[in-house]
Amino acid sequence: MKVLILNGSPRKGNTCVAVNALQKGMDAAGGFEVMEIKANDMSVSGCIACMACECNGDCVFEDDTNDVIDAVEAADAIVFATPVYWWGVTAQLKAVIDKFYCRFEKLDDMPKKVGVIVIGEAEQDDPQYKIIPKQFECICDCLGWDMLFAKTYTAGEAGVLAQDKDAVAEMEGLYDAFL
Ligand SMILES: Cc1cc2nc3c(=O)[nH]c(=O)nc-3n(C[C@H](O)[C@H](O)[C@H](O)COP(=O)(O)O)c2cc1C
Numbered sequence: 001m002k003v004l005i006l007n008g009s010p011r012k013g014n015t016c017v018a019v020n021a022l023q024k025g026m027d028a029a030g031g032f033e034v035m036e037i038k039a040n041d042m043s044v045s046g047c048i049a050c051m052a053c054e055c056n057g058d059c060v061f062e063d064d065t066n067d068v069i070d071a072v073e074a075a076d077a078i079v080f081a082t083p084v085y086w087w088g089v090t091a092q093l094k095a096v097i098d099k100f101y102c103r104f105e106k107l108d109d110m111p112k113k114v115g116v117i118v119i120g121e122a123e124q125d126d127p128q129y130k131i132i133p134k135q136f137e138c139i140c141d142c143l144g145w146d147m148l149f150a151k152t153y154t155a156g157e158a159g160v161l162a163q164d165k166d167a168v169a170e171m172e173g174l175y176d177a178f179l
Pocket of ligand 1: 009013082086122123128155157
């Protein structure tokens with residue numbers, strides 16, 4: 001199974017801890033071909049609603065957009081892993097998600113398994129941990145994708161999540177949802 005991890009964090013912090021734990025679990029289980037794309041390392045401009053993609057099926061920008069969307073298209077499963085920025089996903093990840101529009105017709109026809117990992121500084125009773133999974137639920141409903149898990153964790157300073165052994169153990173086992 002080809003798994004694409006879309007990492008929305010710009011730093012080596014808690015989201016990296018989550019992604020590494022997930023990948024460790026997948027490597028140990030076997031049968032997963034994992035690719036991680038860090039949205040912050042990509043040059044993906046904001047969608048300008050030019051609608052040219054409706055004619056040619058690609059984004060007109062000559063940046064990394066089409067390569068990233070190629071990877072989305074090729075994946076059997078996608079894990080969105082993001083810090084919370086202002087009650088939402090990071091701008092870098094949102095820029096990638098917006099570009100799904102340029103291959104809407106194709107992506108809409110492709111069954112995909114989806115997982116979501118959200119990490120914020122706030123405690124778990126904050127509305128952000130409902131808002132963000134709900135957003136992904138809506139995206140998956142729209143594209144006919146199968147959202148299999150949405151896990152939310154509390155961690156502020158970079159690396160704090162690594163100290164939460166229960167959370168790390170849970171993340172190592174998340175691959176199970178894709179089997
Ligand atoms: C610009 C910015 C906005 C943030 N907004 C929120 C927020 O709305 N809610 C929250 O709980 N944490 C917020 N945080 C804290 C991060 O979500 C938190 O530190 C997270 O662990 C960062 O993940 P990372 O270490 O993978 O980068 C914000 C951090 C930054 C830099």
